[in-house]
Amino acid sequence: xSDAAELISRTKELLAAHPPATTAREDFLKARFDxxxxxxxxxxGLGGLGAPRALQAVVDAELEAAGAPDNDPKRIGIGLGMxxxxxxxxxxxxxxxxxxxxxxxxxxxWCQLFSEPGAGxxxxxxxxxxxxxxxxxxxxxxxxxxxxxxxxxxxxxxARTDPDLPxxxxxxxxxCDMTDPGVEVRPLRQITGEAEFNEVFLTDVRIPDAHRxxxxxxxxxxxxxxxxxxxxxxxxxxLPREGGMIGPVAATWRERPELRTRDLHQRLxxxxxxxxxxxxxxxxxxxxxVAGHPGPEGSGMKLTFARLNQEISxxxxxxxxxxxxxYDDWTMRRPDTVDFVGRDAxxxxxxxxxxxxxxxxxxxxxxxVAERVLGLPSEPRTDKDIAWKDLAR
Amino acid sequence: MSDLLYSETEDELRSAVRSLLTDRxxxxxxxxxxxxxxxxxxxLWKTLAADMGLAGLLVPESLGGQGASARETAVVLExxxxxxxxxxxxxSAVIATEALLGCGSPAADELLKGLASGRSIGVLxxxxxxxxxxxxxQVDEADGRLTGRIAAVADAAAADVLLVVAGSxxxxxxxxxxxxxxxxRTPLDLxxxxxxxxxxxxxxxxxxxxxxxxxRRGLTAGAALLASEQLGLADWCLTETVAYLKTRHQFNRxxxxxxxxxxxxxxxxxxxxxxxxxxxxxxxxxxxGSEDAPLAAALAQxxxxxxxxxxxxxxxxxxxxxxxxxxxxxxxxLKRAKSDAIAxxxxxxxxxxxxxxxxxxxx
Numbered sequence: 001x002s003d004a005a006e007l008i009s010r011t012k013e014l015l016a017a018h019p020p021a022t023t024a025r026e027d028f029l030k031a032r033f034d035x036x037x038x039x040x041x042x043x044x045g046l047g048g049l050g051a052p053r054a055l056q057a058v059v060d061a062e063l064e065a066a067g068a069p070d071n072d073p074k075r076i077g078i079g080l081g082m083x084x085x086x087x088x089x090x091x092x093x094x095x096x097x098x099x100x101x102x103x104x105x106x107x108x109x110w111c112q113l114f115s116e117p118g119a120g121x122x123x124x125x126x127x128x129x130x131x132x133x134x135x136x137x138x139x140x141x142x143x144x145x146x147x148x149x150x151x152x153x154x155x156x157x158x159a160r161t162d163p164d165l166p167x168x169x170x171x172x173x174x175x176c177d178m179t180d181p182g183v184e185v186r187p188l189r190q191i192t193g194e195a196e197f198n199e200v201f202l203t204d205v206r207i208p209d210a211h212r213x214x215x216x217x218x219x220x221x222x223x224x225x226x227x228x229x230x231x232x233x234x235x236x237x238x239l240p241r242e243g244g245m246i247g248p249v250a251a252t253w254r255e256r257p258e259l260r261t262r263d264l265h266q267r268l269x270x271x272x273x274x275x276x277x278x279x280x281x282x283x284x285x286x287x288x289x290v291a292g293h294p295g296p297e298g299s300g301m302k303l304t305f306a307r308l309n310q311e312i313s314x315x316x317x318x319x320x321x322x323x324x325x326x327y328d329d330w331t332m333r334r335p336d337t338v339d340f341v342g343r344d345a346x347x348x349x350x351x352x353x354x355x356x357x358x359x360x361x362x363x364x365x366x367x368x369v370a371e372r373v374l375g376l377p378s379e380p381r382t383d384k385d386i387a388w389k390d391l392a393r
Numbered sequence: 394m395s396d397l398l399y400s401e402t403e404d405e406l407r408s409a410v411r412s413l414l415t416d417r418x419x420x421x422x423x424x425x426x427x428x429x430x431x432x433x434x435x436x437l438w439k440t441l442a443a444d445m446g447l448a449g450l451l452v453p454e455s456l457g458g459q460g461a462s463a464r465e466t467a468v469v470l471e472x473x474x475x476x477x478x479x480x481x482x483x484x485s486a487v488i489a490t491e492a493l494l495g496c497g498s499p500a501a502d503e504l505l506k507g508l509a510s511g512r513s514i515g516v517l518x519x520x521x522x523x524x525x526x527x528x529x530x531q532v533d534e535a536d537g538r539l540t541g542r543i544a545a546v547a548d549a550a551a552a553d554v555l556l557v558v559a560g561s562x563x564x565x566x567x568x569x570x571x572x573x574x575x576x577x578r579t580p581l582d583l584x585x586x587x588x589x590x591x592x593x594x595x596x597x598x599x600x601x602x603x604x605x606x607x608x609r610r611g612l613t614a615g616a617a618l619l620a621s622e623q624l625g626l627a628d629w630c631l632t633e634t635v636a637y638l639k640t641r642h643q644f645n646r647x648x649x650x651x652x653x654x655x656x657x658x659x660x661x662x663x664x665x666x667x668x669x670x671x672x673x674x675x676x677x678x679x680x681x682g683s684e685d686a687p688l689a690a691a692l693a694q695x696x697x698x699x700x701x702x703x704x705x706x707x708x709x710x711x712x713x714x715x716x717x718x719x720x721x722x723x724x725x726x727l728k729r730a731k732s733d734a735i736a737x738x739x740x741x742x743x744x745x746x747x748x749x750x751x752x753x754x755x756x
Contacts, residue, residue: 370655
């Protein structure tokens with residue numbers, strides 16, 4: 001079942017039975033999921049065939065060549081990248097059957113209810129409470145930085161179920177129904193002018209215990225799976241040369257000699273070199289994954305991309321001179337997908353400021369690298385053995 | 394896209410070289426040798442070059458070499474960098490060997506047999522700072538006799554034969570011939586000795602009438618693979634410093650538990666991750682004869698040279714007072730890294746080469 005020829009033949013069978021030209025998109029996606037060709041490394045019956053993850057590329061190439069519709073992965077990135085691996089790792093059979101199909105097909109959009117106004121880098125300090133009520137949990141609290149909350153059918157949620165335990169031990173992981181009347185979503189406008197994120201207020205939201213992922217009190221462990229996948233997703237994109245933020249700056253440099261100065265040239269060439277080396281590093285990481293030897297390098301890539309995106313876009317604004325003084329549009333909108341290179345330099349400059357904050361600040365990631373990769377001791381901590389309710393806040 | 398991983402054969406080669414160097418090239422020996430009148434370790438060279446056959450990795454089997462590639466050579470250089478080994482591997486087995494391969498003449502092939510077997514050591518007689526992308530010094534030639542002075546030639550003191558560039562071609566000059574003088578300078582990096590080479594009507598054998606292509610080939614390979622040596626240097630500095638800071642206590646805590654220190658080490662680790670990708674990319678580009686090889690070499694030098702220096706400087710600082718002592722080996726790495734940053738062209742020269750190659754023109 002694991003070889004490329006077998007997967008190609010199954011893909012051809014799928015295409016023959018459901019020709020993309022004459023099959024409705026939803027029907028094709030359903031047939032693809034049922035054939036185990038959605039994510040081949042998932043188990044049979046859940047959209048996969050238990051094949052090596054690297055072979056997905058073979059299927060995707062075959063489908064793309066045949067003009068088959070895809071599941072619009074940009075629109076459902078949080079579901080695919082974070083919710084799905086967590087449901088797969090910790091869900092019951094019923095939960096996997098219920099959630100994974102509609103998630104992959106994009107019928108149900110997911111969002112993530114983790115960060116809170118008082119729990120950012122120190123996520124484990126979160127204060128949203130979940131109190132048991134018969135077969136249900138009653139959840140009350142406030143979440144923030146929630147992309148796609150306004151489109152989402154489901155959310156992955158972590159909440160405090162035991163405030164008497166130290167903070168990491170009193171957390172439980174749930175799947176929250178975003179249509180519950182206690183869920184209120186408000187757009188959160190960012191420095192770019194648009195509202196890519198939301199604040200989510202939870203007031204007596206009722207979650208059945210059957211929608212709990214993992215054991216009561218094990219939510220922190222479950223959340224690690226989600227966060228690991230998030231960082232891999234952010235750092236692991238494959239790009240052609242000049243495929244990232246360096247692309248538009250290099251193009252402007254070549255097209256507009258009148259903008260060139262010596263200082264900008266030195267900085268541009270240095271950044272070009274760093275961006276190209278980062279791209280090659282990403283490729284090396286991908287080759288390690290394909291070879292079945294994932295290294296710890298992935299945890300560092302997000303750090304590099306955050307810094308480079310910020311420095312490159314900053315340089316680009318300067319390079320543009322008078323035009324760098326302008327901004328394309330401050331109108332408040334709610335984009336469904338985020339395209340870091342889709343707008344003008346000013347937008348890129350402002351949006352990339354978030355790259356070193358979202359998905360783990362660069363400072364926290366450096367601690368993670370130091371402790372988990374290099375094995376350096378942690379700082380002395382005062383919060384580990386104290387009940388959550390007694391922590392300073 | 395190039396293959397950026399290490400093959401099983403390359404991993405085995407690394408283990409063999411590392412195990413030899415662990416036995417025969419510990420830091421105390423290297424420090425003691427550095428100030429002796431025998432700065433090169435000839436016994437170690439004999440084992441590496443002749444017994445293990447590593448001097449011939451880049452040479453085809455038809456000329457007595459191993460018929461391997463720049464990928465394996467790069468792995469050897471990583472380990473030689475990790476031990477700051479005082480052997481003329483980069484000079485003889487990489488730069489001179491590649492220059493001779495670029496000649497394609499019977500005379501060059503004859504020399505290659507000697508170099509590949511480890512029986513003789515060859516050195517391209519150019520200043521160590523010469524970059525593949527810039528101009529280089531040439532001596533005068535008349536009737537096959539060479540006259541001129543070349544400053545700061547690495548490993549010339551260990552060489553049996555010098556490859557000398559004149560306007561009329563590339564010549565082989567035996568170091569024992571009349572009119573050849575190799576005079577040692579005091580180098581910043583004692584593990585890669587430097588000499589002034591003076592030629593006064595020294596007899597030369599013509600290797601190639603067009604020296605340019607052969608020299609470029611030697612220097613490009615040197616620059617591309619020096620990145621692997623720099624990676625080895627940086628990796629040693631990081632590993633050693635992390636190990637030390639786990640055991641060194643101040644303020645009743647391991648020094649490695651302070652966040653200000655951890656962040657710097659994590660940044661350094663990330664730099665070595667990138668340096669490894671850049672160095673592997675350059676080695677693979679050479680090995681596959683990619684047309685991107687000059688870009689890959691310039692990219693690797695521009696990136697890896699400053700990383701090695703940064704790693705050595707951080708290692709010294711984070712070792713505190715002990716790092717300033719002659720007894721502790723960190724200074725060997727600092728001196729090698731700083732010299733390597735000039736060797737085969739400083740980072741700025743390689744940045745300019747990149748800019749030229751990818752059409753990012755200066756104002």
